[in-house]
Amino acid sequence: MSSVANFDVLQVRSLEQIIDLKRYPIHDLENANTKRIIKESQERLDYDGCALIKDFLLPESLHRMREESERLYSQTYWPESSHTPYFTKDDPSLPEGHPKRYFQKRSSGYINSDILEQDSDLQAIYDSPIVTRFIGECLNIWPLYTWADPLGSNPYSLMDEDNYFPWHFDGNDFTVSLLVQEAEKGGIFEYAADIRNPQDENFEGVKDILNGSREGVKELDLRPGDLQIFKGRFSMHRVTQVEGKKRRIIALPTYVTDPYYVNRPAHSKHLYGRALPIHYERENYRPDGLTD
Ligand SMILES: O=C(O)CCC(=O)C(=O)O
Numbered sequence: 001m002s003s004v005a006n007f008d009v010l011q012v013r014s015l016e017q018i019i020d021l022k023r024y025p026i027h028d029l030e031n032a033n034t035k036r037i038i039k040e041s042q043e044r045l046d047y048d049g050c051a052l053i054k055d056f057l058l059p060e061s062l063h064r065m066r067e068e069s070e071r072l073y074s075q076t077y078w079p080e081s082s083h084t085p086y087f088t089k090d091d092p093s094l095p096e097g098h099p100k101r102y103f104q105k106r107s108s109g110y111i112n113s114d115i116l117e118q119d120s121d122l123q124a125i126y127d128s129p130i131v132t133r134f135i136g137e138c139l140n141i142w143p144l145y146t147w148a149d150p151l152g153s154n155p156y157s158l159m160d161e162d163n164y165f166p167w168h169f170d171g172n173d174f175t176v177s178l179l180v181q182e183a184e185k186g187g188i189f190e191y192a193a194d195i196r197n198p199q200d201e202n203f204e205g206v207k208d209i210l211n212g213s214r215e216g217v218k219e220l221d222l223r224p225g226d227l228q229i230f231k232g233r234f235s236m237h238r239v240t241q242v243e244g245k246k247r248r249i250i251a252l253p254t255y256v257t258d259p260y261y262v263n264r265p266a267h268s269k270h271l272y273g274r275a276l277p278i279h280y281e282r283e284n285y286r287p288d289g290l291t292d
């Protein structure tokens with residue numbers, strides 16, 4: 001397990017002030033309720049590629065997260081470029097229409113993980129070994145680690161009116177989405193579950209979806225406070241355009257099976273506006289052979 005900050009020592013709010021532990025006693029893996037939630041999540045992840053736990057966060061915590069994201073709004077990184085589903089450079093040796101040559105403009109922004117506030121609820125969730133363990137149980141994968149990437153590990157993603165987050169695969173294996181505020185309309189998470197795996201990139205299937213096929217595409221009905229777990233490195237996903245003035249705000253703690261790797265520098269620059277020495281040092285270290 002990754003080295004994680006100690007909840008008590010950091011004097012952050014305890015988990016029970018953030019998560020509805022009465023309904024979801026995730027600190028007690030022997031609890032019958034917890035066992036049932038874990039079993040259901042495993043089944044949903046196998047069947048649907050996504051697990052959903054309703055009203056996981058307490059309203060007070062949602063309120064604090066919304067306020068934190070508002071205070072940090074001016075430091076949001078908004079992209080200026082387009083990307084492929086893999087965040088790779090154009091490869092002219094491939095035929096036109098190949099997914100690795102398919103560029104779309106992203107207009108959503110990130111509040112990067114490294115600027116979260118000292119007493120951030122999102123940071124407390126991410127630093128909690130209880131949460132990591134619970135997510136590992138839901139995924140039926142252990143050991144599971146929080147991500148070594150200092151920028152992408154647990155950001156807020158923001159989408160204002162007209163913003164769109166195109167089809168892509170994540171650099172990390174698994175993402176937990178915690179919706180903080182929903183848009184009036186649009187801002188729907190769509191995904192093609194397990195469309196690729198380390199043995200098969202399935203460029204044809206990916207291409208079909210980029211060209212508008214809805215085969216195997218699912219939508220998630222996520223509400224503020226809900227927790228969603230999805231396999232972002234294997235399931236291509238996007239967030240549809242936000243309509244209306246209300247900002248969509250989502251917190252994105254991420255988890256990995258390899259404690260060392262981080263995003264490649266170009267990937268990090270596109271998403272988070274910069275690359276740090278760690279991204280260059282570890283650029284050639286990849287835990288799987290998947291395109292990114
Ligand atoms: O906003 C979401 O629901 C997902 C965002 C996402 O896919 C990402 O940040 O990589």
Ligand SMILES: [Fe+2]
Pocket residue numbers: 168169170232237
């Ligand atoms: Fe993603």
